[in-house]
Amino acid sequence: MTASIIGTGQSPYTRHPHAGTDTSHVIAQAVRSALLEAGLKPGDVDGFAVSSFTLNPDHAIDLAWRMGLRLTWLMQDTNGGASAGGMLQHAVRAIEAGDAKVIVLAAGDLMDGAAFSRLVASYNRATEDHLAPLPMRGPNALFAMLTTRQMEALGLSREDYGHIAIAQRQWAADNPAAVYRKPLTMDDYLSAPVVATPLGRYDCVPPVTGADAVVLVAEPRNGTPRAKVLTVRASYNGDQQAGDGLETGLRACGSAGWEEAGIGPEEVDLACVYDDYPSMVVAQLADLGVMPAGEDASNFIKRHISTRDLPVNTSGGQLSAGQAGAAGGMHGLVEAARQLMGTAGARQIPARHAVVSGYGMVLYRYGACATMSVLEAGA
Known part of the structure; x- marks a missing residue:
C-alpha cells in the first residue's frame, strides 16, 4: 500500500x-x-x-x-x-x-x-422494533449477557476486566484530552454502581x-513523520447475527490482514482496539492473534495488559477518554498514528508497528462490522 x-x-x-x-x-x-x-x-x-x-x-x-x-x-x-x-x-x-x-x-x-437518547432509541430498525421497548435502552444489556458468556468460556472474573479498565485509566492520566484522568483503583471498579450484571459503571463507555x-x-515529503498503512481489512455480517458474540469479524479477516502487512501479531508494539466494553477488548485481541491462541486469558491480562507490558489503548481508550459517537471508531486510529509519528506527548512509547481494530453496528445481537488496520512508523 x-x-x-x-x-x-x-x-x-x-x-x-x-x-x-x-x-x-x-x-x-x-x-x-x-x-x-x-x-x-x-x-x-x-x-x-x-x-x-x-x-x-x-x-x-x-x-x-x-x-x-x-x-x-x-x-x-x-x-x-x-x-x-x-x-x-x-x-x-x-x-x-x-x-x-x-x-x-x-x-x-x-x-x-438528548442526542444519546435519540440514538439508542432509533439506532436501526432492530432497535426500534425490539430493543427500544425494553426497560433498559441501548446495548448495555446485550453486552452484559455477552460478558457473562465470555467469563464462563474463558474463566475470567470481574477483577480481570477491572485490570483492563484500570490500565487504560493509567494511560489516560497522561492524555490531556481524556475526559476521565483521575486514578481508578480496583476497589473503585468493583464497588461502582451496577449497570447490568456483571457490568458496572466503569465497564461502559461514557458518551461525549x-x-x-x-x-x-x-507520498509524504522526505523527513515527514508518518504512519504508513500496511493493510486494511474488513468483515461485514461475518456471523449473520447467529453467533454467540464471543468471536468478532476480525477472526475472518485477521489472517489475510497480517499476510498483507508482512508482519505477525507478535511484532505489534501497540494495539488500539475498540473498547466499548472490556470484554470486547479481550475478544478483539484474541481474534487478532495478539493474545495467542490457547493462552490463558486471565494470565495474559495480568501479565501484559495490567502491567502495560503490551500497550493497549494508550489514549485511555473510549472507557476513559470517552466515546464521541461515530468518532469512537476513529479514536484508536488517531492514537496509533500519533504514537507512530512520535506526537503522543507524555504517554509516548517506542513503537514501530500498531494494529487498530474497529467494531460495531449492533443489529439483533452483536456488532456486525469489524475492521483491522496495521500501521508502520516512517519518515
Whole structure:
C-alpha cells in the first residue's frame, strides 16, 4: 500500500458541550487541527470522508462545502465503530487509483443527553422494533449477557476486566484530552454502581461530544513523520447475527490482514482496539492473534495488559477518554498514528508497528462490522 497518515486532529472531548455547539463545528475543528499538523491548507485537500450519527440534516457534501473543500473524491460512512477502518480502506484505494492525493477522514458527533437518547432509541430498525421497548435502552444489556458468556468460556472474573479498565485509566492520566484522568483503583471498579450484571459503571463507555480526523497522502515529503498503512481489512455480517458474540469479524479477516502487512501479531508494539466494553477488548485481541491462541486469558491480562507490558489503548481508550459517537471508531486510529509519528506527548512509547481494530453496528445481537488496520512508523 502507498498511503500514509501525516496529520491527526481532535476537537476537545466534553461530557457537557457548550450551548450552540453543533456536529459540523466539532468535526471542522478536528479537520483544521489535522491539516495544521500536516502543514496543509483546505485548498490542498481533494478527498474527504466523514462518519457521524448527528450530522443530519446535512451530509458529507454540505460539510465539505462549509469547510471550503473542492473535491474529486467524497464518501460518507454510517458504520459507527467500524467506520474509520472502512473509510481508510476506501481512501487508500482512492489514492492508489489516482482519484485523490490528499484525503481527510473525519468522524464526530454532538452527543449530549438528548442526542444519546435519540440514538439508542432509533439506532436501526432492530432497535426500534425490539430493543427500544425494553426497560433498559441501548446495548448495555446485550453486552452484559455477552460478558457473562465470555467469563464462563474463558474463566475470567470481574477483577480481570477491572485490570483492563484500570490500565487504560493509567494511560489516560497522561492524555490531556481524556475526559476521565483521575486514578481508578480496583476497589473503585468493583464497588461502582451496577449497570447490568456483571457490568458496572466503569465497564461502559461514557458518551461525549467531540471529533477526530486524520490526513492521508500518497507520498509524504522526505523527513515527514508518518504512519504508513500496511493493510486494511474488513468483515461485514461475518456471523449473520447467529453467533454467540464471543468471536468478532476480525477472526475472518485477521489472517489475510497480517499476510498483507508482512508482519505477525507478535511484532505489534501497540494495539488500539475498540473498547466499548472490556470484554470486547479481550475478544478483539484474541481474534487478532495478539493474545495467542490457547493462552490463558486471565494470565495474559495480568501479565501484559495490567502491567502495560503490551500497550493497549494508550489514549485511555473510549472507557476513559470517552466515546464521541461515530468518532469512537476513529479514536484508536488517531492514537496509533500519533504514537507512530512520535506526537503522543507524555504517554509516548517506542513503537514501530500498531494494529487498530474497529467494531460495531449492533443489529439483533452483536456488532456486525469489524475492521483491522496495521500501521508502520516512517519518515
